[in-house]
Amino acid sequence: MNDDLTFEDVQAFIADRGGANPCEACGTQDWIVSLSFGDKGHMPIIASIDPAALSLFGAAMLPVVALSCKHCGNIRLLSRPTIARWKSEKANG
Numbered sequence: 151m152n153d154d155l156t157f158e159d160v161q162a163f164i165a166d167r168g169g170a171n172p173c174e175a176c177g178t179q180d181w182i183v184s185l186s187f188g189d190k191g192h193m194p195i196i197a198s199i200d201p202a203a204l205s206l207f208g209a210a211m212l213p214v215v216a217l218s219c220k221h222c223g224n225i226r227l228l229s230r231p232t233i234a235r236w237k238s239e240k241a242n243g
């Protein structure tokens with residue numbers, strides 16, 4: 151999935167949808183936005199498995215954007231397709 155989302159897109163999406171609320175774990179409001187991890191820019195995902203096979207092979211995956219609380223490490227995940235759809239709808243009026 152190459153959706154060309156940028157840090158600015160995620161910031162605009164969060165602002166449009168009510169802003170980044172304080173961390174539910176510690177109450178601070180200092181987030182790190184991660185669209186990718188590592189030197190190769192790997193995209194974070196939520197993976198699923200076939201419960202019968204207990205295997206990741208052929209599994210459906212949901213790309214996400216990770217918001218990490220700088221204070222306590224709590225992680226929130228935002229659906230990347232939802233942000234991409236919001237961006238597309240905004241661009242197309």
Ligand SMILES: [Zn+2]
Pocket residue numbers: 173174175176177178219220221222223224
């Ligand atoms: Zn926190």
